[in-house]
Amino acid sequence: MESVVKQKVLALNGDEAVAYAVKQSDVDVVAAYPITPQTIIVERFSEYVANGEVDTEFICVESEHSALSACLTASAVGARAFTATASAGLALMHEILYVTSGCRAPVVMAVVNRALSAPINIHCDHSDSMVERDCGWIQIYAENSQEAYDSIIQAFRIAENQKIMLPVMVGLDGFTLSHTLENVHVLPDETVKNFVGTRQFPLVTTHEGKTVPLRLDVENPMTIGPLDLPDYYFEHKRQQEEAMRNAPEIIKQIHEEYARISGRRYGDGLLDPYRLEDAEIAVICLGSTAGTVKTVVDDLRNEGVKAGLLRIRTFRPLPVEGITKALEKVKAIAVMDRSMSFGGHGGAVFHEVRHALYDAATHPHVVNYIYGLGGRDTSPSQIREIFNDLQKILETGRVKAPVQFVGLRE
Amino acid sequence: MTNHEKGWKEIPIAGVCWKPTTAYKTGDWKTYKPVRDSEKCTRCLMCVIFCPEGAIHWKAEENDIEFDYDFCKGCGICANECPVKAIEMKLE
Amino acid sequence: MFSEWKFTIRDIAEKPDLFMSGHRACAGCGPAVVMRLVLKAVRGPTIVTSVTGCMEVVSTIYPYTAWNVPWIHTAFENAGANASGIEAALKVLKRKGRIKQEHVDVIAFAGDGGTYDIGIQALSGAVERGHDFLYVLYDNEAYMNTGIQRSGGTPHGAATTTSPAGTVIPGKPQYKKPIADIMVAHNMPYVATASPYYWKDLITKARRGIEVNGPAFLHVIAPCPRGWRYDTSKSMEISRLAVETCVFPLWEAVNGEYQLSAPSKVIALRPERKKPVREYLKVQGRFRHLFTPKFEKVIDEIQRITDERWQRLLKKCGMA
16 A cells, blocks of 8 residues: 655646656657747756756657657657647647557647637637547646646556557646646656656567567567558557547546555546535536636535536546436536537537436536637636526526527627 | 458557568569560679569579569569560560 | 778679568559669668658558568658657667667658658758658659649659640649759758669668768659659669759769769760750650640750759769
8 A cells, every 4th residue: 555655846837847747757759849838848848858857859840740740750669759739739730649549659748728720819728629539639638737747647657558559638728727836746756757667568460470569679570550441441440449448447547546646636537526426506617717616616515505516637538427427416517618619509528518418317407608718717706607507597497598608798 | 352351359559560562462463474585684683673573583592583473563674674685575 | 971882783682672572553663663772772770661652552551561671651741750750769769778779770751742842841850950860752753642743843844633734834834843952951961862773873872871870861763654654664764864864963962062973974074975855755745745846845945954953063063
């Protein structure tokens, strides 16, 4: 039974926390291109490299597309690879996101969530990573910089797990988390090094008829990234889906292992409920807004309202069973989406929560609030109004508008 | 194409190929086949160098070249480049 | 600087093919010859990356692969980035004692599509960063794999499916981007041009590119019977004519110092050996439309730019 390890407290912003986690995780290759609000990650990491604090090849690539390409091939050779980006950078990588997952390369990426252009906006929303939810990457969203630090370290273990072998992206809200100082508890270097371990490789059978570790190794030549005709593409994709199906249990296990060492837990690793056990009304959201919602929930509880919050930490794979179970007793739910799906009658999280609840025994009201686009701040009073709406729905049994916008000037 | 197509559980992950192309005989592509006059041939080995298929082999132990018709596509480069015109493209 | 590797045709013939038979390139494919010959220059452990294009597609139709080396393909425009990632990984893994080889060479193959146009950014970036790898451009002068569409490498007047020989516009109006000169301007250690007909020169240059410490660029003309529209047997002949007409002269630039290679040097020393471009153009269907009264002047234009580029090259080589 491991006891919680003694930790240092450092004043770090979200980006610095990520860079620090990467520093400790024995990463072999970092290939990255700067983009606000991720820049501090690459800047801090370059300092570590320049001061000899890490043994990492740091490639200052000429675009994000090249950043992920280089990470992918480095990973294929057997290196532990990391990159970070945001917004337009993630969009530029889009093609290679699919390729990385298809090549089963366990690359870890920090996405400092920022709005997509046009018009160009450098502030926080989830449009950049939400739009990539189909690409075959595991997606974890952090509520605070502490969780960003913890999640990056866990991400290497999750990605490299032989039953998974999928890349992982960890989202942290741009500026809100990336540029705001927090007291971050950091584990000792040795602890992190032991936790992430060295890369192990699953076995594959090559054209030489040998069954060898999956990596580009001159002793055992293999071909990665072939041309699939209609006779095999479907099967390769099903393999990726299988990895996604294996992931939830493993994410929970790794989260639990990390919790025993660090003393920190985020729900069960997939979902992070707050005062939800007997809640009648609840808000669902991702990222830093959960912090604000918790304050409102506490206020409401003090007033005798049975309010709760369900923060989705792991968005991909979508924890359908967990969502259904967590919301069993809730009667009215507001899903907060920090991105738009134009023409989609609501945001992505809204769609997916409704999907998760469709086959549930109970049929609660589920409504959508699009908020915070382009860094628009959402105040506790605005969130309180959401809970007021939910109460009204409970009283009247009617939904006025399934999709609303928070703080939008009409 | 006629052998059993493997299911997703049977094939390696990451799209790793599990057969060499040498298991795929492209020799049936050809219409014309290179036939070498062994007497005229000077063993200059230009044909071995220029064959896009690598289907002409230099057999050191036999001190001779050998055409691998399993892979020859009948392009005719060997015949075209042979300095002594020892190769003729004949209809298969 | 170079090991000056000496080899005979027999040595090459006896080396096993790392680009195996059974690939599905068209009969008479020039690039396939280039693949085979470049891989004959491999000196030890090597990892290869190819980008989307003819040579990638024909060689890795799942579940078959023609590559007897570790090989990865990811996308179309990132040969430079792929090579950078591989090279960096090898460096750091060796430092950390996780791979046992003393040194592993990295070769990137790309067509003109993946180099002149969509791939130039990644190539330029990789070269600017000084990664140690050999980049081989197999130039069949159009996006052949997708159906013969024009590229930045398509020469003036050539008919492609997106620069067709029309009644008003006779083939590609623009000129062939001087990609090798662009690479020399990067101040990189080694740039060379090659033709598969001159196999010894090509293999020597590929080996030099592998040996050089830092980025190396090898531009190889790779005729395509399908796209250039000629009989499949003529690929090597056309590779020869390209050099003999000075349409594709052979040279090396070692640390920026230009030097003609023997097949082109011979022409520089004996200008009477320089063949008129007409001899090169007339055997290719993609230039057939120029042999009409209306567009004959394009042949003169091609001759003019060929001569102009040849003279400029001679000057750079100190042989004007």
